[in-house]
Amino acid sequence: MPRFLIALLLAWSCLAQGAEVSESSLDARVSHITEQLRCLVCQNESIAESQADLAKDLRRQVREMLTAGKSEKEVRDYMVERYGDFVLYDPPLQTSTLLLWLSPAVLAILALGVFARTLVRRRKAPAATPDAAALAKARALLADPKDEK
Amino acid sequence: MKLKALIPLIVFVALAILLGWSLRHDPRLIPSPLINKPAPEFALPVLHQPDTQMTLADMRGKVWLLNVWASWCVSCRDEHPVLLEFSKRQLIPIIGLDYKDKRDDALAWLNQFGDPYTNSIMDTAGRVGIDFGVYGVPETFLIDKQGRIRYKFTGPLNADSLEHVLLPHIKELQGA
C-alpha cells in the first residue's frame, strides 16, 4: 500500500513538471478545431491528423481565420458551408441527428426500466413459492437435463 | 412463442434491411451543400494570359461548366478525351479551373493532350477550390445564367455519365 502511494506520488510529481510548459494558444486552438473536422480526401482522419494536401490547406485556412479574429463557430460554419455536415466529427444537434443524440439516454432509461421490472417480479416470486430456492439448488445439484424444462 | 422473444429477431431484420440498402450507396460520394446556391465569387488569372483576370461576373447570363482539373491528377487523364470530344459539340462553354498546379506543367499538359476549355484559370493556392468545396479532382460544376451552382459531378466523367447524367441537366437549364 505505501509503495503504491509512493509510486503514485512520483508519477504525479513528474507530470506536474511536464504540465508547466503550455503550448501557444493559437496552435492549441487550431488543433482543437481541426481535430473535430473530418478530412474529405482520405476520410476517417481528422484534418489535424491527415497528411493530405487538402488537409494542409484547410489547416492553413483555419489558422488564417483565427488570426483574423474569427470565432471557432465561424470557422466551423465556414467548413459546413463548403463541405456539408459531413466535415463535422461532432454532429450538431438538429433534426437529422435527434435519434443519434437522444437514443443513448433513451436506451439507458429503457434498459433500467426492464431491469427494475425484473427485480420487482423476482421480489414477488419468493412469497409464492417459499422453498423455490432450495428446489433450484437441488435441481442444480442433480443437473439432470430433463429437469430444466 | 412469446412476442418478447421475437424482439432480437425484429431488431436484426431492421438492421439487415439497412445494411442491404446501404450496399447501393457509395460512401465516398459527398453531396455538395452548394447546390442551388450562388457560386462563390472569384477573380483568378487566366492560364494563357496570366496578366488578365477572370471573375464569376464574366460568365453571367450563360449556362456553363466549371471543370476542376490538374496536371498531377491521374484520373483527369481518363476524363480528358471525353471532355475533348464533348467540347467539339460546342453545346456549352467549359471553363477549366487548374487546381493547385504549376503553370508550365498545366500548359504542357494541354499542349500534349489537347485543350477542351473555352477558357482556363489558375487556382495555384487552392483557395477557390476550398470555396467550391473541392475535395477530389476532377470535379465538374454546372452553373446557371444567374450564377447559381445547379449540379455537381464528382470524379472523372465518362461518355455515359456525360450523356445521361450531365447533359439532361444542361438541356433543362438552357431551355429555361
Next chain:
Amino acid sequence: MIPELGHFALILALAIALALGVLPLWGAARGDAALLGIARPAARLQFALVAGAFACLAWAFAENDFSVTYVAQHSNSHLPLIYRLTAVWGSHEGSLLLWGLMLTGWTAAVSFSRRLPEVFAARVLGVLGLVNAGFLTFLLFTSNPFIRLLPGAAEGNDLNPLLQDPGMVAHPPLLYMGYVGFSVAFAFAIAALLEGRFDAAWARQSRPWTLTAWLFLTLGITLGSGWAYYELGWGGWWFWDPVENASFIPWLLGTALIHSLAVTEKRGAFKGWTILLAIGAFSASLLGTFLVRSGVLTSVHAFAADPSRGVFILALLVAVIGSSLLLYAWRVPRLEGGGLFSDVSRETALLINNVLLAVVTATVLLGTLYPLLIDVLGTTKLSVGPPYFEVVFVPLMTPVVVVMVVAPFLRWKRHALPAIVRQLWLPFAASLVIGLAGAWGVGVFSVRGVLGLSLATWVFLASLQLLQQRLRGTPAASAVSRLADIPAAWWGMWLAHIGIGVFIVGVTFVKGLEQNADVAMKVGDSAQLAGYRFTLQGIDEISGPNYTAIQGRVQLWRGNQLVSMLTPQKRVYTANNMQMTEASIDAGLFRDVYVSLGDAPTPDAWVLRLYYKPFVRWIWAGCLLMALGGLCAALDSRYRKRNKSEAA
C-alpha cells in the same frame, strides 16, 4: 501446381464442412450413433485440409509465385521473407483464409474435448460445420486466393507498407482468434437450444471457450491500438473508426457474456439472456466482417470494397443470425426461471452491468451505423466521430465501473445493504479525496480528470480490500498457502478488474495532459515541448530492402541530460511509390516522447511533429492485465474436471 493443391484442398474442405454440418445434426435428431460418430473425425479432417490450403498459399508467397493473382497483388520479391509470409493475410482473400483456418482450428479443438456428452458435442460440431461451410463457400466463390494470373507477372505490386510492420504479424491472427472463437460460444448456445439441455454443466463447459476467445480479442484489439499509435504517425491510440468499433462491439458483448455465464453457472439465472449474448457476440463478429469488407463505410483500415462480396456476406449474415434468432424466439420461453436473488446481491449487480454493457454496445453500434442510416434516408451525409463517442461513452461506462468495484464484495442471493455500505464507504471516500487532490496537483482538474483518477484509485483500493478480505483471520505464516487456495478464476477476475483501473489511469492522463506541436526545423534547430528539448542534428538518406527513406536524427534533451536519440523516418516504398511515416518513440512507464517526420515546407527545413504522451503505456498495460485475467480464469482447474454431474 502447389496453388492448385491448395485450391483443391479448399474444395474438399467445403465438402467435409457440409457433411459435418448436416450428418451429425441429423444423427442427433434421430439418435443414430453412426452419424454422430462422423462429427469428431470430420472436424479434424476439415482443419487439416484448410491448414494444407493455407500452407500452399504461404508457399506461393515464400517462393514469389507471381502467377497467382493474390500473390502478385500483395507481395514483391524484395519484400523480406517474414513480411512475405504475413502478406498471406495482408488483404481480403488471404485474411479470409486465415479466418477459415481459425474457424476450423477452433472446431478441431472442440472435437478434442472429451468432457462434452457425445450427442451435445455432435450438435456443437455440426453447428460449427455449417458456419464453416458458409465461410468456405464465400471464400471459394467470391474471394479465392488461388486464382491464377495468366500470364504471370514478372514482379509483384508489394504489400501495403502500412502492413509491413511487426505489429501486423500478430494483430490479425489474434483478432480473428477472438472473433472466430465466439463461434464456439455461439455453437454451444445453438446446440443447447436444439437440445433443450441448459444447465449449470452447460454454462461451465462453455465458459473456458468463451474466456479464451475474449482474451484473444482483447489482445488483438490492444495490439491493433498499439500498431495504430506508432504506425499511423499521429500518436492516437483509438479513433472510434468503424473498423475499430467493429472489433469493440463483439468485445463489449463478450465481456457481458463471460459475466452472464458466471451467473448462469453458479445460480442458474439469466439463461435466456446468456444464450442471446452468445448469439450476439458471434453475430457482432460477423457484422464487423460485413462492415469491414463490403465497403459500406470508409475507414483508415478497411479492405478494398467489392459489392458482390457485400451481398454475399449479408446473405451469410441473414442465414446465420436470422435462423439462430428464430430458433431463440421459438425455444427460449422454455428457459425461464433459475435461482432466486434479492435486490442487493451479486446477481443483481451482474445483471445491471450486463444491461449497461448492452446499452453501451447499442450506442456504439448506433454511432457506427448512423451515417449509413442518414445516407439511406435522405440526401445528406454526416459523420459521427470521436467527439460523439467520447461524450456518450464516459457517462455510460462510469456506472459500469462503479458496479464492477462493488459486485465482488456482494454475496450471491442476498447481501444486507447496510453491511456493504459500512464495508465500502471508507475506501470510496478516500478515493474521492485522492482523485480530487491528484487531479488538482497534476493539472487535470476537470470533471473527467477527477472522475478518472477517483475511479481508478477506487478500483485499486477495492482490489487490495478484496485481497485483505480473503486473508482475514489467517495467520501470517499461512497467508501464502491461503492465497494459493484461491481459485484461478477469482485471480482472473481480480487481475482483469485492476486492468480496468490501470487503463483508466492511462486514458485520464493522456487525455488531460498530452501535448503536441508541429514545428518547422532546420538542421541545428531546437524546439521545446513539455520540458524536453528536441534538437534536429541532421537528416540522412537511407535505404531499406524495399524502400528508401529520409531519417531525422533528433536529440532528446531534458535539462542538460541527453535522454535519447530519436530517428523518425519518412519512407517511400519503391514498388508502389507509397509514402509512410515511421514514428520514433522514447517509451517510458510514465510518459512517451514521440517524434514523427512531416513535410519539407522549404528545401532545407522539415516539419517535426512532437508529442508528449504521459502514461500512454498504461492504456495497453491495462488491456494486457485484462487479457491475463482472462487467461487465469480460462485455466481454472474447475473447467478441466471430467465429472459433469458435480455440484454447481
